[in-house]
Amino acid sequence: MNDFPIESLPYGVFERNGNAHLGVAYGEQIFDLHAAASARLFDGVCDASLLTATALNPLLAAGKKTWGTVRERCQALLAKSPGDEHFVDRAGARMRLPLDVADYVDFYSSEQHARNLGRIFRPDAEPLLPNWKWMPIGYHGRAGTIVVSGTPIARPSGQRKAPNEETPSFGPSRMLDIELELGFITGSEDIFGLVLVNDWSARDVQAWEYQPLGPFLGKSFATTISPWVVPLEALVPFAVKPHEQSPQPLPHLRVQEDFSLDIALEIDLQSAKMRNAGVSAVTISRTNARELYWTMSQQLAHVRSNGTQIRPGDLFASGTISGSDPGSYGSFIELTWRGAKPLALPSGEARAFLEDGDEVTLRGWCERDGLHLSFGECRGRVEST
């Protein structure tokens, strides 16, 4: 199956001769935009500097019209095979972070996830807080610790205090978790494209620190994104009716012709023991981006509603995407109900939270009318501190 057909053409940054080159994934290859622009194949389409840059930011800043013409030219060039020197093998390529992330916002837009966490963190109260259905709740995360798929994740240390402990203690997190999310990347006005996001979370640290200013060091140590940014334009065939919303949002959050995206998502887990025994990763959750209550357009409208000007390279993550079925929860804290129901792995091991050596891979894809389009993978292996 071809994950990267000509209808997709996601953008990424890969290494060629030690330099960072922009490219688009096309079948088993990467079309080297740096090489192609240097060979003047984009003359008349855009300034070559947008494509010889070492990150997507200049292209992001160029705006929607340029994104459209660059994409059209890519499709035209690939349709007639522009020459072997403009291609590298995708399997062997070393990928880098595709952009310099400007500001990073993490939303909380799955109702099931918000309900699950409310029940777990505040068992004696109504799980959904009164503001949740009135606006896409979110917070700013740390842009400087966003890493590309494949980067090892050192188990974070932090301060935590269990309810039965008198005083807090400091040490490696005992409740290291993941969050399965989708993120969108913007220019200065519009949505450029989407990536998979793994919002690694130290639940013990988060639980002790988060009041009253929200998550901080329980999240800031690392966030992994997939290397290929799928253009929003490629996802148009997978637009679906947005989630029903009641109460009706206030006028500034009502979006004309709004849409959600039908993107299948899954979490795969492989422990060190599985890996050493040659046992493949096991899928521990299957969900879909259409589960999200708030749409990307509403999230963006919300962020701008106070006068904020977004910047090229801003990343907005959805928040954990959990469906209503327990097999569709997007984090360990939900899947194992804070460790009360550990997952059984094929190796005979049980998992409440992540152990050292565990490798988590998020995957996403769209399928419709014979068109298959992949988000690639968003992978990270936990290492001891």
Place this chain on the structure above:
Amino acid sequence: MNDFPIESLPYGVFERNGNAHLGVAYGEQIFDLHAAASARLFDGVCDASLLTATALNPLLAAGKKTWGTVRERCQALLAKSPGDEHFVDRAGARMRLPLDVADYVDFYSSEQHARNLGRIFRPDAEPLLPNWKWMPIGYHGRAGTIVVSGTPIARPSGQRKAPNEETPSFGPSRMLDIELELGFITGSEDIFGLVLVNDWSARDVQAWEYQPLGPFLGKSFATTISPWVVPLEALVPFAVKPHEQSPQPLPHLRVQEDFSLDIALEIDLQSAKMRNAGVSAVTISRTNARELYWTMSQQLAHVRSNGTQIRPGDLFASGTISGSDPGSYGSFIELTWRGAKPLALPSGEARAFLEDGDEVTLRGWCERDGLHLSFGECRGRVEST
């Protein structure tokens, strides 16, 4: 009085012939580092590109040793008057944001402020949450909306719901506030220098949105910083014993030879009516940075404790600095106790929160043994949306 003696030499970015130049404030002048480096006055000290850059970031990235040698060379050059062409008049200079802010963290490190806000926002509960004395509570703010002193502040709109209202509404904030803070800017390892920070806050928006993920749009519309970054090295004479801490912090937050800074701070307010009548700004609060419970070193140790690598250009703000006396509170919500005790202005006006046309100026300075060193001003005027 000379606000900018040779012992200070704060760094800023100013416009010269339409270009952004790095400079240091010296008396009534700016020593143009771009011009001086181009004239090879820093040869043998550092790469000229660090000083011909349009923001402080390359110098920040160069590290502490280079900061020391550049500062020494500046002092040596200024002691012998390096030539008029290297100076511009400070009063007439248009200042820009001195750095590209990488990540922005806002702490909550004044005990009095945390207690005041706890009493106001959660009147039925213990004002200080159990975690507050165990770690410097903080959150990430929006780096992309940090502006330099003098930038007009458009009144933000937002969603808010008073406790007596059935449903929320959207519109211009009715509780626009300021927060008097100090911020420090880092290289990749060390603290480079300090600025004044005004963390503009829409209290009605904040109150409705902040649970459970913390402040978001109530803060993200704008944060003003002063244009001159005072080197930490210049502040050594003003180091004082840190605030007493009980309980004793955990080992990772114990810092050898730690210090606080004795920096006098004030908030000045001038309404449009005052300005039109030629009435000077009135000082509505006087406080001191030594009031802070958590030190800068502890804040930095906390951020790094989960493995986070800081970046050149990171900004860490203290949180509102409030003293124990009501005249030393660092925000309107505290000074007027959420509007219950409005401030009387010399114009006969009363202020619960900021009105359109109000101009707020934060000031800071150090004084000791005849040495006077200023932070300049951090100013912003509220405009209607």
